[in-house]
Amino acid sequence: MKVVSLFSGAGGLDLGFKMAGHEIIWANDIYEDAAETYKANIGPHMVCKSIFDVADSDVPECGIVIGGFPCQGFSVANTKRSVDDGRNQLYKELVRVIRAKKPKYFVAENVKGICSLAKGEVLKLILEDFSSLGYKVQAKILNAANYGVPQVRQRVFIVGASVEAGASYEYPAPTHSADGSGGLPKWIGVGEALSGLPDPDLPNAVPNHGYSKYKLRFNGYIGHREIDPLKPAPTVTARGDDKGGVVVLHHPSNQRRMSCRELATVQSFPLDYEFHGTRSSVYRQIGNAVPPLLAYAVARQIK
Numbered sequence: 001m002k003v004v005s006l007f008s009g010a011g012g013l014d015l016g017f018k019m020a021g022h023e024i025i026w027a028n029d030i031y032e033d034a035a036e037t038y039k040a041n042i043g044p045h046m047v048c049k050s051i052f053d054v055a056d057s058d059v060p061e062c063g064i065v066i067g068g069f070p071c072q073g074f075s076v077a078n079t080k081r082s083v084d085d086g087r088n089q090l091y092k093e094l095v096r097v098i099r100a101k102k103p104k105y106f107v108a109e110n111v112k113g114i115c116s117l118a119k120g121e122v123l124k125l126i127l128e129d130f131s132s133l134g135y136k137v138q139a140k141i142l143n144a145a146n147y148g149v150p151q152v153r154q155r156v157f158i159v160g161a162s163v164e165a166g167a168s169y170e171y172p173a174p175t176h177s178a179d180g181s182g183g184l185p186k187w188i189g190v191g192e193a194l195s196g197l198p199d200p201d202l203p204n205a206v207p208n209h210g211y212s213k214y215k216l217r218f219n220g221y222i223g224h225r226e227i228d229p230l231k232p233a234p235t236v237t238a239r240g241d242d243k244g245g246v247v248v249l250h251h252p253s254n255q256r257r258m259s260c261r262e263l264a265t266v267q268s269f270p271l272d273y274e275f276h277g278t279r280s281s282v283y284r285q286i287g288n289a290v291p292p293l294l295a296y297a298v299a300r301q302i303k
Ligand SMILES: C[S@@+](CC[C@H](N)C(=O)[O-])C[C@H]1O[C@@H](n2cnc3c(N)ncnc32)[C@H](O)[C@@H]1O
Pocket: 007, 008, 009, 010, 011, 012, 013, 014, 028, 029, 030, 031, 034, 049, 050, 051, 052, 067, 068, 069, 070, 090, 288, 289, 290, 291
């Protein structure tokens, strides 16, 4: 099906839809480096400007709209007000495009935390907004490790199926399990996932294989934990460090931090996916992305 992609970033979500056989015909992001990465790997249909400067008529007709909308504006303090909050304009832009294009399906991805904002009231209001556009709307938290990604990453996927078009959607069944139960293969360990990559300190031709020298800490916080090579990595994030960069997970050797390439591998990007921009920008693009393998599992349920 033809897909329009908003907040596309480096293209993790889009790559999964492409792998599932869908055709991305239009994409948008305001972040120049991410747009360059997107163009180099997914296609030239990326329009790099703010979604606020995009008119409905600029967006082509499509069967699916996808997008991981930023959610900074959702206040936990006052739910009713939070949905009218000016900072929530980005979410409203996604609603606007869905209202204008009336796709058969939409898929909106977000952090798990959105489910518990204001004791679930924020998510409820979002689901009501989408339902009022004429969609049967579902939301489910999926763990990337259950779909073969060497990372425990829980994200909520809101999927809408057009009532008028008689569409329906079922979430993908896991392909992996934590302990191998259910006859499924076990979660993939981060040590195994990275075992094929050369040492970044030795001469090599692997692109984006430089790494942050930010000092290792072991205080239990995100990015400062001991990594167990036999388990999937903790969530890769785009959170900042105290030097204006991004906090990067330790390599499973626990002797250094992961290179951009290693982090991209933990996010299930293929080895030939090339990232553009400074090292910090590349880490950020990777941390922001939906793991392509997880996106693929979600996308192939849409026929
Ligand atoms: C969570 S990231 C999306 C990652 C993407 N789904 C992926 O899988 O790689 C959210 C994106 O929203 C973009 N964004 C923020 N404000 C925007 C705006 N006003 N117009 C367009 N894009 C915007 C950011 O630049 C960022 O790339």
